[in-house]
Amino acid sequence: MYAYVIRRILWALPVLIGITFTIHTVLSLTPGDPVRIMLGETATEAQLAAARAEIGLDRPFFARYVHYVSNLLQGDFGQSYRNRRAVIDEIADAMPATAKLALAAMVLIIVMGIPSGIASAVHKGTWFDGLLTTVALVGLSMPVFWIGLIFIYVFGFHWPVLPIGGMRDGFASYVLPSITLALNSYAMISRLTRSSVLETLGEDYIRTARAKGLGSRVVLWKHALKAAFIPIVTVIGLQFGLLMGGAVLTETVFAWPGIGRLMVDAIMTRDLLVVQGSVVVLALVFVTVNLLVDLAYSVLDPRIRYS
Amino acid sequence: MRSTFRTAVLAVFLLGATLIGSAFAQSDGRLVIVRPSDAISLDPHRATTAPEVWVYNNIYETLVVLDEEMEIVPGLAHSWEIIDEERTRFFLEEGVQFHDGTPFNAEAVAFTLERAIDPEAPARGASWLGPIVGAEVVDEHTVDIVTDGPLGPLLNHLSMVFVVGIVSPTAVETYGDDYGRNPVGTGPFEFVSWESNQSILLKRNENYRLGAPELEEVEFRVVPEEGSRMLAFMRGDADMLLRAAPAELPMLRDDPRVTVYDTPGLRVVYIGLNFEQAPTDDPRVRQALAHAIDVDAINAFVVEDAMVEATGVIATGVFGFAETDVVERYAYDPERALELLAEAGYTQDGSGRLVDEAGEPLRLVQWASQGRDLKDRELSETISAQLRELGVTIDYVQREWGAYLAALETDDADYNMFTMGWVTLTGDADFGLYTNFHSGFATNRANYDNPDVDADLNLARQSLDPEERLAAYARVQRQVVEDVVWIPIYQTQETVVVQEWVHGYVPHPGEYYVRLAPIVLER
Numbered sequence: 065m066y067a068y069v070i071r072r073i074l075w076a077l078p079v080l081i082g083i084t085f086t087i088h089t090v091l092s093l094t095p096g097d098p099v100r101i102m103l104g105e106t107a108t109e110a111q112l113a114a115a116r117a118e119i120g121l122d123r124p125f126f127a128r129y130v131h132y133v134s135n136l137l138q139g140d141f142g143q144s145y146r147n148r149r150a151v152i153d154e155i156a157d158a159m160p161a162t163a164k165l166a167l168a169a170m171v172l173i174i175v176m177g178i179p180s181g182i183a184s185a186v187h188k189g190t191w192f193d194g195l196l197t198t199v200a201l202v203g204l205s206m207p208v209f210w211i212g213l214i215f216i217y218v219f220g221f222h223w224p225v226l227p228i229g230g231m232r233d234g235f236a237s238y239v240l241p242s243i244t245l246a247l248n249s250y251a252m253i254s255r256l257t258r259s260s261v262l263e264t265l266g267e268d269y270i271r272t273a274r275a276k277g278l279g280s281r282v283v284l285w286k287h288a289l290k291a292a293f294i295p296i297v298t299v300i301g302l303q304f305g306l307l308m309g310g311a312v313l314t315e316t317v318f319a320w321p322g323i324g325r326l327m328v329d330a331i332m333t334r335d336l337l338v339v340q341g342s343v344v345v346l347a348l349v350f351v352t353v354n355l356l357v358d359l360a361y362s363v364l365d366p367r368i369r370y371s
Numbered sequence: 372m373r374s375t376f377r378t379a380v381l382a383v384f385l386l387g388a389t390l391i392g393s394a395f396a397q398s399d400g401r402l403v404i405v406r407p408s409d410a411i412s413l414d415p416h417r418a419t420t421a422p423e424v425w426v427y428n429n430i431y432e433t434l435v436v437l438d439e440e441m442e443i444v445p446g447l448a449h450s451w452e453i454i455d456e457e458r459t460r461f462f463l464e465e466g467v468q469f470h471d472g473t474p475f476n477a478e479a480v481a482f483t484l485e486r487a488i489d490p491e492a493p494a495r496g497a498s499w500l501g502p503i504v505g506a507e508v509v510d511e512h513t514v515d516i517v518t519d520g521p522l523g524p525l526l527n528h529l530s531m532v533f534v535v536g537i538v539s540p541t542a543v544e545t546y547g548d549d550y551g552r553n554p555v556g557t558g559p560f561e562f563v564s565w566e567s568n569q570s571i572l573l574k575r576n577e578n579y580r581l582g583a584p585e586l587e588e589v590e591f592r593v594v595p596e597e598g599s600r601m602l603a604f605m606r607g608d609a610d611m612l613l614r615a616a617p618a619e620l621p622m623l624r625d626d627p628r629v630t631v632y633d634t635p636g637l638r639v640v641y642i643g644l645n646f647e648q649a650p651t652d653d654p655r656v657r658q659a660l661a662h663a664i665d666v667d668a669i670n671a672f673v674v675e676d677a678m679v680e681a682t683g684v685i686a687t688g689v690f691g692f693a694e695t696d697v698v699e700r701y702a703y704d705p706e707r708a709l710e711l712l713a714e715a716g717y718t719q720d721g722s723g724r725l726v727d728e729a730g731e732p733l734r735l736v737q738w739a740s741q742g743r744d745l746k747d748r749e750l751s752e753t754i755s756a757q758l759r760e761l762g763v764t765i766d767y768v769q770r771e772w773g774a775y776l777a778a779l780e781t782d783d784a785d786y787n788m789f790t791m792g793w794v795t796l797t798g799d800a801d802f803g804l805y806t807n808f809h810s811g812f813a814t815n816r817a818n819y820d821n822p823d824v825d826a827d828l829n830l831a832r833q834s835l836d837p838e839e840r841l842a843a844y845a846r847v848q849r850q851v852v853e854d855v856v857w858i859p860i861y862q863t864q865e866t867v868v869v870q871e872w873v874h875g876y877v878p879h880p881g882e883y884y885v886r887l888a889p890i891v892l893e894r
Binding site: 094096097098100101102104107110111114117143150209216217224229230317321322325326332333 | 408409411412414417418419490491492493495496497498499548549551552566567568569570592593594595596598599602603605606608742770771772773774776777778780806813814
């Protein structure tokens with residue numbers, strides 16, 4: 065088990081190197097000179113060259129990349145081109161906001177999505193199943209920015225009971241953005257839970273359990289759900305990673321100071337090191353969550369063992 | 372039992388509502404401003420875009436100030452005199468201190484200026500200082516600004532807080548690279564805190580040299596999405612709204628609970644025509660294009676009347692702006708456009724397409740930017756459609772701003788037309804005309820080359836006589852309009868929206884200047 069964990073952590077290293085190299089290449093090839101964007105149209109060649117030297121952009125592509133990776137291995141993410149702040153400070157400012165929002169959304173997804181999926185499966189084919197399916201379909205179909213604005217209008221303006229932006233109002237600040245962020249994933253998890261539970265309920269061992277005379281509740285809760293959870297846990301893990309990196313629309317609509325907005329601003333100004341640093345941190349989160357998901361399998365299904 | 376439960380639920384609900392309500396409540400002396408994006412840095416040498424200048428022009432001061440009437444008035448220097456053509460002496464206010472207690476003196480001015488033009492690490496706006504080469508301390512409260520040759524617009528250059536806002540030397544040395552998050556100036560407000568992408572808090576400078584402002588605190592909040600920003604303002608979360616959506620402005624103007632301050636800005640958005648690329652090297656084609664573009668329709672339907680009609684190649688408030696006949700000369704007249712194109716050898720074929728004698732289509736390469744100026748993409752597309760309707764074949768190329776800027780600098784840039792905005796941020800025509808119409812300047816993207824214009828631009832830059840400068844700039848503008856170098860589309864309108872309880876705000880034509888010291892809140 066420990067050997068497996070250590071092996072997985074070591075495997076993350078080439079993944080991170082691949083990711084940094086891809087980002088470095090893509091951003092370096094993207095048209096637009098970061099120094100020209102910063103210094104403006106009238107800057108002279110001498111001023112541009114000085115600024116390039118100041119931020120290290122005067123070195124060739126590979127030299128910059130090797131320098132970046134060697135610093136990264138020592139925990140140094142470099143300095144932002146735009147404001148010379150340590151990239152790690154920029155990320156440290158933005159990451160907690162995104163993580164808290166993603167966690168709040170995740171709680172909603174799990175608390176709402178799994179029970180409604182189970183209920184849907186148990187009452188398959190009834191009006192109740194139809195209702196939950198419709199709700200999930202609506203959740204899947206509505207674009208995040210649109211539903212976000214509708215929430216803001218209804219609960220922030222028409223009935224001004226909730227804050228509509230930023231995270232300065234404590235718990236209340238989380239209500240609208242976390243529901244907005246959770247909606248899509250809720251729908252997905254609910255649908256997945258329904259199909260997974262239905263599939264498990266058709267397995268031979270469930271039939272055997274029923275044949276032994278076990279009550280349908282015991283069959284469902286003790287035998288079926290544990291096995292049905294394996295694909296659900298996998299998707300929840302993936303969804304968490306997506307919520308961390310893909311919350312930019314929710315962050316924009318709700319003025320949430322997270323990493324999505326940091327990255328968009330950095331991309332627009334070609335602030336390469338901030339983009340790279342953010343992607344590295346998000347990749348680490350992704351790798352960690354995936355590892356935890358894999359470890360959870362062995363808890364859910366005794367047949368799975370890691371060595 | 373049931374009633375106990377009901378009471379408990381009600382109590383929880385009321386407690387929640389109270390907590391939420393109290394979270395919205397604002398302090399009486401705090402002005403809350405909502406704006407679309409966060410500052411990059413509060414170091415004027417590191418960042419010069421509006422989102423930071425809105426904040427730090429209340430923290431820093433300059434030697435001289437460009438006031439709301441676009442006049443230069445004393446700032447940290449109470450007076451000045453020209454010593455010779457390359458040296459102007461400034462006499463500084465005495466007894467002024469930076470927010471950190473460091474005394475403001477000639478050393479601080481020299482430190483700021485040397486830092487701005489440091490050849491190893493130039494300020495972001497160093498190029499805007501032109502031929503300013505340094506500052507020499509004469510005594511504690513006297514400093515000489517030295518230029519390489521005479522510089523007519525020197526005072527305007529020194530009014531740019533986004534390059535030469537005077538910084539505390541002690542604070543710069545203390546904080547190093549973190550100075551941008553710990554700014555220290557002499558202005559009416561002091562920096563308190565900054566939560567990235569959320570808010571920046573300032574408090575009043577109790578020792579401000581012109582008297583402490585009425586406002587106790589100012590909070591700049593970031594609300595990126597246009598609709599959310601508007602709703603936050605309308606429900607009273609904020610006292611001031613910056614960059615309101617054009618579509619919302621008519622509604623805001625009709626709302627008695629808010630005041631909309633409009634003032635013509637300093638930016639002109641235009642279509643530039645390339646003199647070195649056929650067929651726009653032909654003056655008849657350029658004049659025809661001027662008649663073929665319906666500027667009024669663009670301003671009404673694309674820009675939604677949020678801006679004002681451009682009446683020149685530089686903005687009306689700029690020192691040196693001269694009235695020209697550009698509006699009449701470029702009036703929308705497709706018939707006249709077709710006549711001029713016929714003179715140039717292009718006539719419509721059977722399908723209405725304009726072709727030359729050999730049957731080759733009249734083809735124009737149109738470059739457009741996206742995400743720089745208000746509606747730049749949409750107005751470029753509309754112009755494209757208007758020209759196509761006339762029979763012109765358009766090769767339309769659109770790029771995001773960073774890529775656009777890079778493409779314009781390449782040697783093989785083959786555009787005939789390009790969309791661009793130019794802000795005369797010094798408030799002096801030198802920065803609007805020399806940069807765009809002098810044959811030797813890199814941002815002369817029309818590749819315009821007129822020796823008479825060059826001579827007048829040189830004269831106006833070097834003359835210290837305002838009348839002589841005005842006359843030279845008037846000649847330049849008339850010539851540029853006659854030669855159809857640009858087709859101006861709109862001049863920006865700076866719009867600031869405030870709640871009815873906000874009094875005393877005076878709008879400034881400069882898009883960077885939101886000066887908060889005079890504001891009084893009467894809730």
